[in-house]
Amino acid sequence: MHPFLLAVSLTGLASASDIDSLGKRSGGGSSWYFYEALNDDLARYSILALGCAAAAYYIWQLAFHFSRHLRRLASFSDDRQRYFVATHNTFAWIKEHIIYAALFRTRHNQELQLSSAINMGTLPSRFHAFLITGVVAMNVTLCCVTSPYGSKEDTLAGVVRNRTGTMATVNLIPLVIMAGRNNPLIAMLHVPFDTWNLLHRWLGRIVVLESLAHVFAWAIPKGQEKGWAIVGKAMFGSSFLLTGFVAACAFTALLLHSPSAVRHAFYETFLHLHIAIAAVSMGFLWVHLNGLVAQKYLLASIILWALERTTRLLIIVYRNCGHQSTTATVEAMPGDAMRITIRMARPWTFRPGQHIYLYVPAVGWLTSHPFSVGWSETEDSMSDEKSLPMTKKDLLSSPQKETISLLVRRRTGMTDKLFQRAVNAPDSRVTLRAFAEGPYGNIHTMDSYGTVMLFAGGVGITHHVPFVRHLVDGFANGTVAARRVTLVWIIQSPEHLEWIRPWMTSILAMNRRREVLRIMLFVTRPRNTKEIQSPSATVQMFPGRPNIDTLVGMEVENQIGAMGVLVCGNGGLSDDVRRVCRKRQAHSNLDYVEESFSW
Secondary structure: OOHHHHHHHOOOOOHHHHHHHHHHHHHHHHHHHHHHHHHHHHHHHHHHHHHHHHHHHHHHHHHHHHHHHHHHHHHOOOHHHHHOOOHHHHHHHHHHHHOOOEOOOOEEEEEOEOOOEEEEOOEEEEEHHHHHHHHHHHHHHHHOOOOOOOOOOOHHHHHOOOOOOOOHHHHHHHHHHHOOOOOHHHHHHHHOHHHHHHHHHHHHHHHHHHHHHHHHHHHHHHHHHHHHHHHHHHHHOOHHHHHHHHHHHHHHHHOOOOHHHHHHHHHHHHHHHHHHHHHHHHHHHHHHHHOOOOOOHHHHHHHHHHHHHHHHHHHHHHHHHHOOOOOOEEEEOOOOOOEEEEEEEOOOOOOEEEEEEEEEOOOEEEEEEEEEEEEEEEOOOOOHHOOOOOHHHHHOOOOOOEEEEEEOOOOOOOOHHHHHHHHHHHHEEEEEEOOEEEEEEOOOOOOOEEEEEEEEEEEHHHHHHHHHHHHHHHHHHHOOOOOOEEEEEOOHHHHHHHHHHHHHHHOOOOOOOHEEEEEEEEEEOOOOHOOOOOOOOOEEEEEEEOOOOHHHHHHHHHOOOOEEEEEEHHHHHHHHHHOOOOOOOOOOEEEEEOOOOOO
């Protein structure tokens, strides 16, 4: 429901003059009871509005999911794929100017940096800006609608005070949901965690502003009437007022320590401090709201938070605790990178596009970071030579162990400590006890596209390798629509090819790979031209950076069926690919998918 339409419907409940006259007829007590009931109704309407918006988006996604499924089924006959090349003019305009558009010009995912050490984050896309504007407008409307502006000043201040306090409390419910890794709306709405994280940050700012408005709406009238010294004595002499003030201060602390520059510079410290302050704020707020109607909304948010944390703990225990423990073999690679092979205690089904959170107690007990899973396979788990299978029965009954592999670039904090442990170990390889939390993600599928382009920059190749493997295998088995798959990988040095050599060797040996897959490697900093040698017609190497417009244009000219473009790399690469895909919306049925993770 649109916020302005919601405001119009709510103002039909009672006008400001009607409420004021009701208070005069029934006495002050009845008037305040009416306001409290109205605040509770408005809180319910805010949850209803968000629920309706989620339901509408779910129906939207369900329609496109059904359409993609039919497209994949129809594409088993190559002749029918030509019907999916043409674009729909109206929807193409929406994608070009709203869904894929950057906020102003072309910059969206490229980080804003004041210096090499100060990162100011990224700009939201135009679609994200619409979502943020809608959330802000809804909260402003609900905090201002039906307020008795023509009444006495103390009455108006009291209504604003209670209204903002109620809205700050009820907003904690979606705030907690958006922050969770196990947010059920991610899989239901196919909205990535990155978008929910963005909305979480903006809704958190709204909660802080509403909390401050709640405090000031009480303190300013009292201070002007009785003096600020009396206000201070009253606050510290009442547990009700003091706990509310401490909760508001804790909310403000959450805002002050979470700017992008601080989060990026001290992410691990920020995360643990953020959780601790949030717990403190909820604890004091619970005492402050004791016996009030708004306490039930706080209870709902606490329950949701506890359930999410409990779910994560259970997942970690189930995935990593069994007859054997989960271990991680960290191998130092050229270019300050690591290949991490995780041998899981229990097997899990891996799908392209998924990621895990990795804990390594040896370098940080409470520290975890998200990493895309680049490879997954099953290997024999034999403890020694005596357990080697001697018969076919022994071979079939031998224990199997699921392994997943990650490619990680050395940064600071946890990744730097892991890299140092691997470098200082024999053969630049070390095995450590680990815990893997997941899997998460897998909201995008490329199965219904006849033409697929994958752009990767550096370690972003980790996200694309599973898609390449899945699409080549699907082409050979006739289960996907893909007839042209082009992987474009941009690296700084040819030695970076060692990062994925065992994985790519397996892919290049797959059945019918040459019929569908083309790999283009761009080396931006070659030491000499002799390093740039193309192994075959389907695996080519080029010096310098690619011309994104030219590459996409070549695929559009030879397009088979609908075309999907997936990018995973630095912000500059993502923005370049986004710009080119927007420009070609009017000429081709082309979908752009961006894999990114911001905090």
